[in-house]
Amino acid sequence: MDKKPRADSLRNREHILNIAREAFTTSGASVSLDDIAKKANVGPGTLYRHFPNREALLEAVYRSEVAKLCAAEKEFAATMSTVEALRAWMLLFIDYIDAKLVISPALNLYLCGESNELFESTGNQIKAAIRGLVERAVNSGDIREDVDPLDLLRAIFGVATTASSADWHQGARKLVDILILGSKPQE
Amino acid sequence: MDKKPRADSLRNREHILNIAREAFTTSGASVSLDDIAKKANVGPGTLYRHFPNREALLEAVYRSEVAKLCAAEKEFAATMSTVEALRAWMLLFIDYIDAKLVISPALNLYLCGESNELFESTGNQIKAAIRGLVERAVNSGDIREDVDPLDLLRAIFGVATTASSADWHQGARKLVDILILGSKPQE
Amino acid sequence: MDKKPRADSLRNREHILNIAREAFTTSGASVSLDDIAKKANVGPGTLYRHFPNREALLEAVYRSEVAKLCAAEKEFAATMSTVEALRAWMLLFIDYIDAKLVISPALNLYLCGESNELFESTGNQIKAAIRGLVERAVNSGDIREDVDPLDLLRAIFGVATTASSADWHQGARKLVDILILGSKPQE
Amino acid sequence: MDKKPRADSLRNREHILNIAREAFTTSGASVSLDDIAKKANVGPGTLYRHFPNREALLEAVYRSEVAKLCAAEKEFAATMSTVEALRAWMLLFIDYIDAKLVISPALNLYLCGESNELFESTGNQIKAAIRGLVERAVNSGDIREDVDPLDLLRAIFGVATTASSADWHQGARKLVDILILGSKPQE
DNA sequence: CATGAATGAGCCTTCATTCAT
DNA sequence: GATGAATGAAGGCTCATTCAT
Secondary structure, three states: OOOOOOOOHHHHHHHHHHHHHHHHHHHOOOOOHHHHHHHOOOOHHHHHHHOOOHHHHHHHHHHHHHHHHHHHHHHHHHHOOHHHHHHHHHHHHHHHHHHHHHHHHHHHHHHOOOOOHHHHHHHHHHHHHHHHHHHHHHHOOOOOOOOOHHHHHHHHHHHHHHOOOOOOHHHHHHHHHHHHHHOOOOO | OOOOOHHHHHHHHHHHHHHHHHHHHHHOOOOOHHHHHHHOOOOHHHHHHHOOOHHHHHHHHHHHHHHHHHHHHHHHHHHOOHHHHHHHHHHHHHHHHHHHHHHHHHHHHHHOOOOOHHHHHHHHHHHHHHHHHHHHHHHOOOOOOOOOHHHHHHHHHHHHHHOOOOOOHHHHHHHHHHHHHHHOOOO | OOOOOOOOHHHHHHHHHHHHHHHHHHHOOOOOHHHHHHHOOOOHHHHHHHOOOHHHHHHHHHHHHHHHHHHHHHHHHHHOOHHHHHHHHHHHHHHHHHHHHHHHHHHHHHHOOOOOHHHHHHHHHHHHHHHHHHHHHHHOOOOOOOOOHHHHHHHHHHHHHHOOOOOOHHHHHHHHHHHHHHOOOOO | OOOOOHHHHHHHHHHHHHHHHHHHHHHOOOOOHHHHHHHOOOOHHHHHHHOOOHHHHHHHHHHHHHHHHHHHHHHHHHHOOHHHHHHHHHHHHHHHHHHHHHHHHHHHHHHOOOOOHHHHHHHHHHHHHHHHHHHHHHHOOOOOOOOOHHHHHHHHHHHHHHOOOOOOHHHHHHHHHHHHHHHOOOO
16 A cells, blocks of 8 residues: 655645545545545545545545646647647546536535536636637647637537436547547648 | 325325425435425335335436426427427426436436436437427428427537536526527528 | 135134244244235235234234144044154144244243243143143053153253254254154163 | 543443343344444444444354353363352353343344354354363362263253243252252262 | 544434324 | 325434544
8 A cells, every 4th residue: 555654645635636536426426425535545534634524525626627627738738739639638528527527516506506606717717728729729720710619518518418328438539539520621 | 284195196106206306406316315205295104115215216206307398299289389389398308407417427326337228218208309399390381491409409408517507597598599599490 | 816705804814823923933023014914915904903013913923823732732632643643743843932932032022021921821731732642642651651741842942942053943853753762662 | 421532442342242232132132223322322333333233243242252151161260169160150151041042043034044153163162161161070079970061051041941931040040059969979 | 644433413214003095 | 894005203324523542
């Protein structure tokens, strides 16, 4: 087991977050927090110190997913071709939806009507990211000018929600390629 | 107290179903079943007699929602103008999604990978319904020929899932009018 | 199923008693009364009419077992050889213990210290029966004179309680033959 | 309130075991586990942490009874005269039967036919203990040579099971003295 | 800081009992 | 009389949370 000799509590927090993401997406937003602690090889008290309740943990997981997405944009844009970057990012976006579909309704129960700053701001971050990637590809002439960046995401969303089975990922991944391909300028 | 004579335990069942739908959509798929029983003015044993567990209740609510949708198609088609019928049905469809968004992920945890007959068959019923309504409107010349019926539903789905707040209904209702309007043949 | 056209409630009672005996001995004294009713193809209300509570049912089962034993003595003595009668009755006694082992501790919880008429009187009936059978066999010279009838029963009891497994019946049945054989006068 | 510091949760466990023994023997094997927890001044969760279900608790109580018996043999043999040790141990054995009579049938429902290691092994331990004590007394010339150690136990068993009332202890205790007395070599 | 034992409210479920048919 | 739907008080068990170590 990867027991840290000194208390690198930040890394600990990150670890819990990863385990929690996994647990939420595979078992729903009401998994036992004790189980999450157990899977993370951490006492319930430790989990509680980092995240005082389920809501806090859900929100933290969600924010970390969005952060992952934003970081990826920067990195991909810097190291890949425009189309590859777009494609890689959209594949990541599939994972994000996985979490979003579970976390979002759960958090809405807590927020319960209050205009939520969380989804507002993270939504903007994501839009900015996809816009950046698309714009870059349009500018370099790699994809058509008339592509609405958000439509790319909505399409993935659509598959995720309309799919009859819980395993919509395969379909979504195929769709990414189709969207990229269909977005190429006709010659 | 609205004490029912025992003969119509069917009406009792229906009543529980309504309360359950309400509870699930407003408080998530893990509301206390005891609370549902309480809200339905029914002992927990009675709820249990009708639905032996959460899964059964979820499925029953879901099926009843789909049945409502199918019945509505018949009724609306028989009593309204083509466009009005389409519009009324789509408004009902918003309610359906409300339930679907909560029930579907929850049931997937139970079904857990098994190719589920439930969503397969209900999906087909719903597709048939919208197709029927659109076809009728196309035939009577009230809407354009090139409307893909499923796109109408996908659009609603999109709003439901992409909306930042839990209260996407308003937006969805507006969208229905836009879709209907946009589907009218240009002259 | 043997549904009676007219309400022969006595036979109904007898039927419940049989089912109850079976249920108690195989599943312990705290089986669900509902289950017993179900297995007897009877509504819970009917069971309740005949036996107002678990205690009443337990006692009725117990009394019927003892009655069975007493009736058997009469019958066997009238129709079999002395040794055969003794043997057959002791085999029946094994079944009786089966019930007694379960019912007796359960009833003691209800009686809770009160000097119980039930076990006193039934005990006497059983002693009288075994004494009658043994006496008859002694008189006819088929078994030794110095056999204490109660020792025959105590031996069976001993096996029933000391046996490590729940399935002591086999051992007990073997013991019956040994006892009968060992009781034969040596020549 | 006798609040224990958390380190000796072992003592806590022991305490629950004692309460459980008491509850099982006086109220049968289906007492409410919640009630046991309450009587032990412990939350139900704590009881559950130590014993995940009724079967585990029953088995633990049973094993602790046997352990008590084995420990007593050692202790008594070391500190008492041979006859006193035998007598004291047999009085303890009466308590053991009290538990055995309740626990054994209950566990058999769980084990349900499987050849149970539990009763096999504990049976051997008990036999070894009584044999040791009797042998010692025989060797020192304090009791007759022809005493079958197991018969001493079987006699107690017999009283326990054949007694009409639930309060057979008195009779059993008298019997112990008679047995010891009767086992003394005639001079 | 981390740990994990303890807590106790509350969930799901069962089941003896009642009562309308 | 028989039926079985309804009731609701527990029971078993879970799990978020606290707190002693």
